[in-house]
Amino acid sequence: MVKNILILSSNNTGHGHKSITESLMEQFANYPDVTVHVVDGFTLAGNFGLRIGKLYGSVTRNAKEVWKLIWELSLKKPSLLNDFTEAAIKNNFLKLVYNIKPDLILSVHPNFNGSVLNILEDYNLNIPFVTLLADIVSITPLWADPRADYIICPSKESKFKCLEFGVSESKLFQTGFPVRQKFLKHLNENTENNVKNIKKYTSDRPLECLIMSGGEGSGNMSRVASILLKNFNCRVKIVTGRNKLLKRRLERTIGERFGDRVEIYGFIENIQDLMLSSDIAITRGSPNVMMEAVACNVPLIITGNLPGQEEGNPAYMQKYNLGIVCKDLKKLRHTMSELLDNNGEKLNKIKQSQKEYLNPNVAKDIVSFLLSIEKREDVNFSDDLFSGDIPKFWELHKKISLSHDKKIVLKKHK
Numbered sequence: 217m218v219k220n221i222l223i224l225s226s227n228n229t230g231h232g233h234k235s236i237t238e239s240l241m242e243q244f245a246n247y248p249d250v251t252v253h254v255v256d257g258f259t260l261a262g263n264f265g266l267r268i269g270k271l272y273g274s275v276t277r278n279a280k281e282v283w284k285l286i287w288e289l290s291l292k293k294p295s296l297l298n299d300f301t302e303a304a305i306k307n308n309f310l311k312l313v314y315n316i317k318p319d320l321i322l323s324v325h326p327n328f329n330g331s332v333l334n335i336l337e338d339y340n341l342n343i344p345f346v347t348l349l350a351d352i353v354s355i356t357p358l359w360a361d362p363r364a365d366y367i368i369c370p371s372k373e374s375k376f377k378c379l380e381f382g383v384s385e386s387k388l389f390q391t392g393f394p395v396r397q398k399f400l401k402h403l404n405e406n407t408e409n410n411v412k413n414i415k416k417y418t419s420d421r422p423l424e425c426l427i428m429s430g431g432e433g434s435g436n437m438s439r440v441a442s443i444l445l446k447n448f449n450c451r452v453k454i455v456t457g458r459n460k461l462l463k464r465r466l467e468r469t470i471g472e473r474f475g476d477r478v479e480i481y482g483f484i485e486n487i488q489d490l491m492l493s494s495d496i497a498i499t500r501g502s503p504n505v506m507m508e509a510v511a512c513n514v515p516l517i518i519t520g521n522l523p524g525q526e527e528g529n530p531a532y533m534q535k536y537n538l539g540i541v542c543k544d545l546k547k548l549r550h551t552m553s554e555l556l557d558n559n560g561e562k563l564n565k566i567k568q569s570q571k572e573y574l575n576p577n578v579a580k581d582i583v584s585f586l587l588s589i590e591k592r593e594d595v596n597f598s599d600d601l602f603s604g605d606i607p608k609f610w611e612l613h614k615k616i617s618l619s620h621d622k623k624i625v626l627k628k629h630k
Contacts, residue, residue: 218319218344218591219250222312224257224328228269231457232350232504233324239394240322243583250587253316257328260305260312280523287356287524290326294357298330306335313341319591320344326358333363342595346586349374352393352503353528357381365589368582370394370503373532393503394579398488399511403576415513416567417495417560423450426494426514428487428505429457436545437462438470440498440519443548445474448556452478453490488512496555496563501529510538510574515566517542517551537569 223240226233237254244252258269290297309332321336321343323329329347336343348368349359355374360367360381367383369375370393378388417423425444427437441452454470456463463482470478481490491497491512499505501521506529509516516539518530533539542551555563575581 217587218589220317220319221250221252221586222316222318222321223252223254224321224323224325224332225254226258226269226325226327227256228258228266229325232502235396235504235508236324236348236350236394239396239579240583242397243579247583247587253318255312257305257323257325260308261301262308265304284523290356290358290524294330297327297358298334301327301331302334305331309335310339313343314597317595317597318343320346320586320589322346322348322586324348324350326350326356329358329364330361333361337363340596342592344589344592346589348582349378350503351525353377353532354525355381356525362387366585368585370578371532373528389585391581391585392575392578393507394582395504395508395511396579398486399491399508400576401488402492402512416564417556419556419559423448423556424493424495425450425452426455426490426497427452427499428455428497429500429502436519438466439545440548441466441470441474441478443545444498444552445470445477447549448552450477453481453494454478455481455484455487455490458483495560496552501526501533503529506533506539510570511576513567513570513574515539515555515563515570517548517555519543519545519548536573537566538573539566 221244223237225237241252241254244250256269258265261268305328321332323332323345324347333345335341336345344365345363346366346368347359347361347364349355349370351359351374352371353373355377360378360383362381362383364383364387366387366389367378369378369388369390372390375388375390379385427440427444429437437454437456441454444450444452452474454466456466460482463480466480471480484490488508491509491514494512494514496517497509497514498517498519499509501518503526506516506518516533518533518539518541520543521527521529530541530543534541540551540555542548555566
């Protein structure tokens with residue numbers, strides 16, 4: 217059994233990678249003899265890496281075509297991106313491995329799969345390496361490196377995509393999408409009864425609407441809110457995420473115009489409370505946001521998606537009747553009316569489908585799987601191993617305590 221685990225995640229490229237990691241950490245807390253080190257992989261490239269990671273929000277909000285080009289490059293030239301990342305992180309990654317001596321490495325970000333596997337191969341470090349996909353349908357080859365020991369897939373669609381990229385089926389472990397416990401705490405212990413006991417919407421009260429767009433607050437929230445507030449008996453909550461400029465703009469426009477019928481929030485930690493008090497959520501196709509809404513049993517209207525990794529998500533939600541797609545806002549009024557007809561018949565059917573779809577034990581199952589992987593005893597962490605490209609590196613750094621290196625380690629659990 218592995219007892220010392222390194223997780224490579226990301227804090228600034230949206231909020232999904234961090235949320236997935238937190239869902240696993242909640243489960244690892246049940247194993248006091250297991251140590252888990254969580255590292256933002258971009259910090260391994262120093263200040264340059266941090267700047268790259270922090271560009272995500274600006275690019276996905278304001279330059280979606282640039283993001284599309286990056287995605288297409290990852291499809292056509294994954295080795296180019298892997299080589300670039302490898303060169304940027306190698307020295308700090310080796311230092312990290314030398315200090316931690318992990319029994320297993322888990323990556324939840326596509327940039328740190330092929331690049332890290334290249335380094336492990338170059339230095340003959342026979343450490344088990346596992347990838348946990350953070351995307352549901354549209355998978356870049358950066359996720360699906362056949363050299364990984366295992367790839368954890370959150371859907372059968374992502375599993376099929378990995379098979380297309382040449383990963384052996386024996387290496388693929390299919391689960392659902394892990395969400396944090398705060399989105400699941402409302403569930404009854406008896407799952408069968410919980411499926412039956414659905415809080416149905418009825419038309420004798422105002423419709424509670426939630427508008428959100430992932431951690432970066434992209435999308436035409438003002439127009440969506442105006443359509444809802446002008447045409448329906450509803451109250452609207454808007455979450456702008458880290459987009460402070462958007463929050464101030466909405467407060468001056470929508471907030472002043474509709475008064476106490478609208479509430480506007482920035483980035484908040486208790487988003488689950490807003491979801492649980494909502495009848496419907498309008499959002500873009502961010503997998504993390506979508507699956508957290510499903511966990512809270514909130515029907516979804518998907519109004520758009522990022523090019524690339526989110527392109528398949530809207531159709532996925534419709535396929536399993538977890539929500540509906542309305543990318544043309546001219547049709548939003550009609551779409552909403554259809555959901556509410558016959559005392560919310562279609563809306564309540566979506567709620568039923570979400571209950572049947574949800575597996576609240578995904579994070580627990582993933583952690584159990586990771587801990588079942590056998591530790592390898594033949595990993596060589598000796599000083600001599602790293603005497604090739606960086607002959608003086610270990611003399612400078614091997615006495616540094618990992619727990620005090622704040623630029624590298626973001627979180628440590630034991």
